[in-house]
Structures are given as C-alpha cells and as structure tokens.
Amino acid sequence: MRTRSVTALLAAVLTALLLVPATPAAAHNSLQEATPARDARLTAAPTQVTLRFLQRLNPSYTTITVSDADQRKVPTSAPAVDGATGTVTIDGPLGNGTYTVGYRVVSRDGHPVQGSYRFTVADPAAPAPSAPASPSAPASAAAAVSTGADAAGEPDASGARSGDDSPPVALLAGGTVAGLLVVAGVVLFVARRRRARRTT
Ligand SMILES: [Cu+2]
Incomplete structure (x- = not known):
C-alpha cells in the first residue's frame, strides 16, 4: 500500500535525522x-x-x-x-x-x-x-x-583524541543533515500530493 510505504520512508528519514550525531557547537x-x-x-x-x-x-x-x-x-x-x-x-x-x-x-x-x-x-x-x-x-x-x-564535552571526544585536524567530519555531518532535510521535505510533499489526489 502506497501510504504505508511513504510513511515508512518518512519514519526512516526522521530516524536517520535523529541519529546524526553532529551538533556543530560540540565541535568547537x-x-x-x-x-x-x-x-x-x-x-x-x-x-x-x-x-x-x-x-x-x-x-x-x-x-x-x-x-x-x-x-x-x-x-x-x-x-x-x-x-x-x-x-x-x-x-x-x-x-x-x-x-x-x-x-x-x-x-x-x-x-x-x-x-x-x-x-x-x-x-x-x-x-x-x-x-x-x-x-x-x-x-x-x-x-x-x-x-x-559551552559544550566542551563528550560528543566530540573521538575527534579530539585523534588529534588530526579533519574539517570533513563536521562538514560531512552538516551536509548529511541538509541532504536528509531535503529528502524529508520531498517525501512530505509527495505524500501530501498523493493524499490530496486520492481524496479528490
Ligand atoms: Cu562552528
């Protein structure tokens, strides 16, 4: 069923968003x-x-x-x-x-x-x-x-320990979040259109 798969996809996207560890402030x-x-x-x-x-x-x-x-x-x-x-x-x-x-x-x-x-x-x-x-x-x-x-602590600990200056970590995380937001937006849009089409 269409609605169910769209909902499942949306749930997966939102879960992925929550799992992304990057809070930029913690990388400071x-x-x-x-x-x-x-x-x-x-x-x-x-x-x-x-x-x-x-x-x-x-x-x-x-x-x-x-x-x-x-x-x-x-x-x-x-x-x-x-x-x-x-x-x-x-x-x-x-x-x-x-x-x-x-x-x-x-x-x-x-x-x-x-x-x-x-x-x-x-x-x-x-x-x-x-x-x-x-x-x-x-x-x-x-x-x-x-x-x-502010958040000097835990989330950045791995990066700090390695000691190398690797900007890609923060950049990748930021890019991932942006990408997932776009995907989530598209999914929502499609889901809403499908729902609207069905009701008319
Ligand atoms: Cu920053």
Whole structure:
C-alpha cells in the first residue's frame, strides 16, 4: 500500500535525522588548561603563558595576548603553536598586579572561539604597582566572554583524541543533515500530493 510505504520512508528519514550525531557547537574548540591558571595568584611573575586547547591550533589563526590592569598590551612573543598548545613568552618582567590573558583560536569547523581570564602577580619582594586602576579592570573581563566553551564535552571526544585536524567530519555531518532535510521535505510533499489526489 502506497501510504504505508511513504510513511515508512518518512519514519526512516526522521530516524536517520535523529541519529546524526553532529551538533556543530560540540565541535568547537575550547580552552582546556592554562598556565598561569585562571584566577591564579602568583608569588613570582610568570615569563610565559601556555594555553592548551581541545583541538589542534592553526598557527595562522591563533592569538594570545596579555594585558595589564589598564588594558595595555604587555609585549610578548608571537604564539608558538605545538599541536593544541600555544605559548607566548613575556618580554619583560611583570610587576605586581592583575593581568588578563585573551585568546582567539579557530575550531576544526573554522569558527573562531575567543575568551579571556585573569591572573594576579603578587610578589612579596616586588614594589606595589602605582597605577590605581580599579574600576576599569572588570569591564574588560566581562566584555570578552568565551563563545565556544559551552559544550566542551563528550560528543566530540573521538575527534579530539585523534588529534588530526579533519574539517570533513563536521562538514560531512552538516551536509548529511541538509541532504536528509531535503529528502524529508520531498517525501512530505509527495505524500501530501498523493493524499490530496486520492481524496479528490
Ligand atoms: Cu562552528
């Protein structure tokens, strides 16, 4: 019977849609580990900032900055990228104070991910900084909200473990979804026409 086969096909298509695992948000890169750590209070000034991400970094699209409490950029080297890890070396010694690390990287699917966090240098041997910059500091941290850290977890674990940058996974999944949607639309259209023809 026609209607039954169309219904069965439609059910199969919908099932396939549900089974497609790709939620693009889950494929996004995210910060996994930072040195100095978020909100760390260090008794000795760091000379490097090292950020390890979920996915391999593209050296051409990796930015790591360090800013002081007045939002002035601290001179650093360009990021040295090794796999999923990026490191900048801080040119001069950091004085006591609060610093913001900002980063911008791309995900495997090409979408940018950015975020920031702060750490504080409180070396008891160092003189206190003269800058009384209290109200301006929190604004910078609030403005730079991480966009991709939401679903850092499970669905992408296999891809992250393999460590290769394979955009086809996300692209294929996206293409499959689009294709299935088109098929579902056609099936619905045909089914409706058949039904309409039968009633007239
Ligand atoms: Cu994306």
